[in-house]
Amino acid sequence: MMRIALFGAGRIGEVHARNIAANLRCRLAFVVDPDADAAARLADRYGGRPVAADTAMAAGQADAFIVASSTNTHAALLNALAPLGKPILCEKPVSLDFAEAEACAQRLDAADARCMMGFHRRYDPGFAEVRRRVQSGEAGRIFQLCIASRSWAPPPPDYIRQSGGLFRDQTIHDFDVARFLLGEPIASVYAVGGCMIDERIGALGDIDSAMVTLTAASGALVCICNGRFAAFGYDQRVEVFGTKATYLVGNVSADTVACGTADGWLSARPKATFAERYREAYERELDRFVDFAEGDEADIATHHDGLAAQALAEAALNSLQTRTPVEVFARAG
Ligand SMILES: NC(=O)c1ccc[n+]([C@@H]2O[C@H](COP(=O)([O-])OP(=O)(O)OC[C@H]3O[C@@H](n4cnc5c(N)ncnc54)[C@H](O)[C@@H]3O)[C@@H](O)[C@H]2O)c1
Missing domain, CATH: 3.40.50.720 (NAD(P)-binding Rossmann-like Domain)
Incomplete structure (x- = not known):
């Protein structure tokens, strides 16, 4: 053991x-x-x-x-x-x-x-299945990937202060998801963003809302919609569009019951925190770490993936500040 x-x-x-x-x-x-x-x-x-x-x-x-x-x-x-x-x-x-x-x-x-990075979303059953299907080729040529990734509530100022900013702290997971689902390097990054949700975040020089477009080596287009807030819960959705198929991964709700009344239909809101939404992904991540220790590295995020995702975060920050697309191909992979 x-x-x-x-x-x-x-x-x-x-x-x-x-x-x-x-x-x-x-x-x-x-x-x-x-x-x-x-x-x-x-x-x-x-x-x-x-x-x-x-x-x-x-x-x-x-x-x-x-x-x-x-x-x-x-x-x-x-x-x-x-x-x-x-x-x-x-x-x-x-x-x-x-x-x-x-x-x-x-x-x-x-x-x-041998170092594995804690990019737990790779081990989410939905994301892992989309990756498997994309890699199998059944969707044909992938031309678009849309990632929605928003927290339920903004973190406190103390957290923001030491977080490194939205791109290094939060979007870094989405950069890894994009690289993981497409299975190819990213060539360029263009980011826009601002502070529209919590002015305390703006006062610390950070943003709380962003849209980032990536262009992959094949030309596939990625759009990441990011925020520190969503009124209904932790918003984590992915859509992959290929020439033969489209895959959707939706939000995960506390239960699957829908209640119909004269006023319409009500269902449970999505899970509220990363620990709840990705509970199974964290469990599988640990299990994959034991596999990794035993030599199985399939689909594992290593420190090289950590660096690649972080290079995209640095490029996004550069793009936001210069208002221009940033080429990253050589660096980020
Ligand atoms: N993968 C994810 O989903 C995810 C989620 C949250 C946080 N994180 C990352 O995990 C890290 C910790 O985040 P957190 O939210 O748990 O922070 P936290 O502040 O709740 O906990 C950090 C702990 O590290 C301890 N610590 C400080 N120096 C140490 C040292 N030299 N050796 C051992 N322990 C030390 C602190 O005392 C504290 O108890 C951060 O790098 C964060 O970016 C990842």
Whole structure:
């Protein structure tokens, strides 16, 4: 049974801890967090011991590592973990500084380290099935991909302040979904955006609403509609248009009951948070991490995919600021 050391006992750390505890192929061996109470709470609830980083990294202790700590700690942790020869699952992004993320990826490569990025949407059953069908060729030539991706409620200013901005924090998942579903490199990015939902976000120099168009190497067009708010819940939809078929992945509601009355039909609203909407995707992600540790890399997002998605985020920011399309082909893949 794979012994996992988990760095970070915050929001996403708890998602991983819960899934590790529920998965028969692995167990939570260590929880590392400078917030001793948070580490103890997670270890108490899901197993394992709260320990210092060097204990978790000591030879013969953990078989795999999950980096789910605050973003500003990822690069240093990956640098320390790279030479240990154990599989790593790292949350996005590797660093808010693209040059540091690139240097970190080079160090992982130099050490032959195996690192999976936490792009959980790849493991969502709907998205994974669309990818399988696109790759099978049954849809013919793909000419358009439309991604709607909006949070239910804007995060608080403290979160926005350290997030790196909408493109690096939120759209980065959509960039990976676009690369994953199309299965080809992106050639150019054009982004528009503004602050129309929460003026506190604008006051911090960030945007809360954006539309990004990507042109893939084949010429396929991608439109990503992004926002920090949707009145009805967490909005996560995908439409893929091919010459022979169209695929739709809709929102996931709390239940499938529709209630008809004299006033019309009512149904449950979509799940409200990322943890609820993508619960199954996170469970499958953990399972795929165990597969990855055993050598199966099919459809896994690696640190190279992390860098490619982040390059698209940097290009989108550049495009927003310069109001011009940005070529990314050589860099982003
Ligand atoms: N894939 C996803 O869907 C998803 C969702 C949320 C967050 N994230 C990413 O996960 C990371 C954590 O986000 P969060 O929302 O859980 O944040 P959070 O603030 O809730 O938790 C972060 C935790 O990391 C701890 N920490 C800080 N330095 C550490 C260190 N050196 N070693 C170990 N732990 C340390 C903090 O004390 C805190 O408990 C971020 O990089 C974020 O971008 C990914």
